[in-house]
Amino acid sequence: MNKLLLLGAGLISAFTLPSSVALTITATTTTSALGACQGVSYQQGRLFLYGDREVGVIREYRPGPDSLTYLSQEVKLTEKGQDVINHPTGVAWNGTGPTFIGNSIRLNAEGTKWRAVIYAVDWADLLRGGTLDGHLLNTIEDDACVQGTRPEYVQYQGKSYVATADYGPQGNEVRLYDPARLAKAHKTSEPGVLVKKFTCSPWVQNLLWVPSKGTLVLIQNQEQGRRWRFTLLDLNQSLAAGHEVVRQVIDVDKADELEGFTLLGDMAKGLAVTSSRRDNVHAVRLAW
Numbered sequence: 001m002n003k004l005l006l007l008g009a010g011l012i013s014a015f016t017l018p019s020s021v022a023l024t025i026t027a028t029t030t031t032s033a034l035g036a037c038q039g040v041s042y043q044q045g046r047l048f049l050y051g052d053r054e055v056g057v058i059r060e061y062r063p064g065p066d067s068l069t070y071l072s073q074e075v076k077l078t079e080k081g082q083d084v085i086n087h088p089t090g091v092a093w094n095g096t097g098p099t100f101i102g103n104s105i106r107l108n109a110e111g112t113k114w115r116a117v118i119y120a121v122d123w124a125d126l127l128r129g130g131t132l133d134g135h136l137l138n139t140i141e142d143d144a145c146v147q148g149t150r151p152e153y154v155q156y157q158g159k160s161y162v163a164t165a166d167y168g169p170q171g172n173e174v175r176l177y178d179p180a181r182l183a184k185a186h187k188t189s190e191p192g193v194l195v196k197k198f199t200c201s202p203w204v205q206n207l208l209w210v211p212s213k214g215t216l217v218l219i220q221n222q223e224q225g226r227r228w229r230f231t232l233l234d235l236n237q238s239l240a241a242g243h244e245v246v247r248q249v250i251d252v253d254k255a256d257e258l259e260g261f262t263l264l265g266d267m268a269k270g271l272a273v274t275s276s277r278r279d280n281v282h283a284v285r286l287a288w
Contacts, residue, residue, distance in 0.1 A: 020248050021232065021248055021250065021286055021287065021288050022286065022287040023230065023250050023252070023270075023284060023285075023286050024284065024285050024286075025252070025254075025272075025282050025283070025284055026283045026284065026285050027282070027283040028279050028281065028282045028283070029067070029068060029279070029281050030277075030278045030279055030280060030281070031049060031061070031068060031070075031273075031280060031281045032277075033053065033057075033059065033070075033074075034049055034050070034051030034052075034053060034057060034059060034280075035051040035052045035053035035054070035057070036051055036052055036259075036275035036276075036277075037049055037050070037051040037259055037260070037273045037274065037275060037280050037281070038050055038051050038052055038087065038088050038089055038259050038260065038275070039088065039089065039090060039091065039150075039205075039206050039259055039260030039273065040260040040261065040262045040271055040272075040273045041091040041093060041262065042262040042263065042264055042265065042271075043093055043095070044095065044265075045265060046060060047060065047061045047062065047063050047068075047262075047264070047271070048060050048061075048091065049061060049260075049273060049281075050088045050091065051088070052086060052087045052088065054083075055076050055077060055078050055083040055086065056076070056077035056078075056083060056084070056085040056086050056087065056088045056103075057074060057075065057076055057077065058074070058075040058077065058088070058091075059073065059074045059075075060073035060074075060127075063264055063271065068281060073127065074130065075126055075127060075130055075131065076130065076131050077101070077131075077132055078131050078132060078133075079131065079132040079133055079136060080133065084103075084119075084132055084136070085101055085103045085117075085119060085132070086103065086105065087103055087104055087105060087106075088101055088102065088103060089102045089103065089104045089148060089149060089150045089205075089206070090102035090149065090150035090151040090152060090164070090206060090207070091151070092151035092152050092153050092162050092179075093123060093153065094153040094160060096160075097153065097160055097179045097180075098120050098137075098179055098180075098182070098183040099120070099121050099122075099123035100118050100119065100120055100121070100151045100162055100179075100182065100183075101118070101119045101121055101151070102116070102117070102118055102119075102142075102148075102149040102150050102151045102164065103116070103117045103118075103119065103149070104116055104147075104148030104149055104150070104167070105117065114145075114147045114148055115141075116141070116142035116143075116145045116147070116148050116149035117139060117140065117141060117142060117149070118139075118140040118142050118149055118151055118162075118164075118182065118188070119132075119136060119137075119138070119139055119140070120136075120137040120138040120139075120140065120182070120183045121135055121136055121137060122135045122137060137183070138183060138184065138185075140182060140185050140186065140187065140188060141186065141187045141188070142164065142187075142188045143187045143188060143189045144175060144187075144188040144189050144193075144194055145164065145166055145173075145175070145188070146166035146168050146171050146172055146173060147166045147167050147168035147172075148166060148167045149164045150164050150165055150167075150204065150205065150206050150207055151163070151164050151177075152164070152206070152207035152208065152209055153179075153209060154176065154207075154209040154216060154235060155209070155211055156176060156195075156196070156235065156236070156239065160179060161176040161177060161178065161179065161195060161196075162176070162177045162178075162179050162182055163175065163176050163177075163207055163209070163216065164177070164207070165200060165204040165207055165218065166200075166202075166204060167202070167203060167204055167205065168202060169202050169203075169224065170202060171199075172199065172200050172201065172202050172204065173197045173198065173199055173200060174197060174198055174200050174204075174207075174216070174218075174233075174238070174244070175188075175194055175196075175197040176194070176195045176196045176197065176239070177193050177194060177195065178192060178193060178195050181193045196239045197239075197242075198238045198239055198241065198242050198243050198244060199242065199243045199244065200218060200231075200233075200238075200243075200244045201218070201220065201231060201244060202220075203220045203221040203222070203223065203224060203225075203229070204218045204219065204220050205219050205220060205221060205257075205258060205259050205260065206219040206259060206260045206261065207219065208261055208262060208263070209235075210263065210267075212267070213288070214234060214235060214236060215232050215233065215234065215235065215247065216232075216233045216235045216238070217230055217231070217232055217233075217261065218230070218231040218232075218233065218244075219258060219259070219260060219261045220258070221257060221258060222251060225257050226255055226256070226257060227251070227252075227254065227255055227258075228251065228252035228254050228258040228272075229249065229250070229251050229252070229258070230249070230250040230252075230261065231244070231246060231248075231249050231250075232246070232247040232248045232249075232250075233245060233246060233247065234247055254274075256274045256275070256276045256279075256280075257274055257275045257276070258272060258273075258274055259273050259274055259275050260272070260273045261273070261284070263286075267286065267288055268285060268286055268287070268288075269283070269284070269285065269286075270283075270284035270285075270286055271283060271284065272284050
């Protein structure tokens with residue numbers, strides 16, 4: 001069990017709009033055995049962190065008021081011993097539709113060429129089995145993307161869609177995919193998979209949907225690979241306009257690489273994760 005170290009105030013600088021959200025880091029800890037942590041998924045009381053150790057891994061934790069406890073539940077994202085999802089970048093789970101895991105694969109040292117892949121998995125059996133063996137349902141090339149993929153379920157006009165976003169310096173989009181078509185597709189460019197899209201700002205590492213607020217949070221860096229940014233978008237207005245409609249931008253004065261963020265079943269409590277080897281998990285308090 002890792003004890004959280006309390007942090008002082010004064011870490012946040014924000015460009016605020018009316019009815020703005022206040023975000024404060026209250027504590028931090030180091031969670032090891034993930035490699036570089038790439039994201040976090042909270043699922044009806046269960047908390048999963050995922051990273052790119054020697055193979056891609058997902059581990060389950062129990063959040064407490066001042067600690068995270070590892071629950072001895074680990075999934076290696078391998079098949080027949082081979083690393084398949086080596087760099088997991090998003091888990092789209094909603095408890096009813098197909099579950100998808102993203103993988104953003106760097107093809108050159110400069111980071112100018114990427115392969116983006118989305119995997120449909122049997123989530124419940126994956127957790128029980130501990131590897132992808134027998135639980136990988138489909139592999140989908142996300143060739144509609146610009147750079148990388150980071151799936152997250154959202155709601156639009158009464159239906160569930162899988163949203164994803166790019167991480168490039170320019171030309172970035174948020175795209176909505178039909179989950180039923182995506183689960184059976186070979187490529188996201190196939191007819192009927194892509195439903196809607198809009199352009200967005202750069203360096204998006206992950207997405208978080210806040211249904212009660214109609215808000216899509218872009219979990220970003222202020223510059224490539226460095227410094228934290230949370231951009232809160234009005235999803236409906238963004239899709240209607242074809243470009244992001246920003247409600248608020250929150251910049252955090254921390255220099256490492258923000259990778260993921262989730263709410264912990266409570267609008268006032270969240271958890272942010274970074275790729276740092278130390279001090280990589282941060283408890284967050286929000287006032288909406």
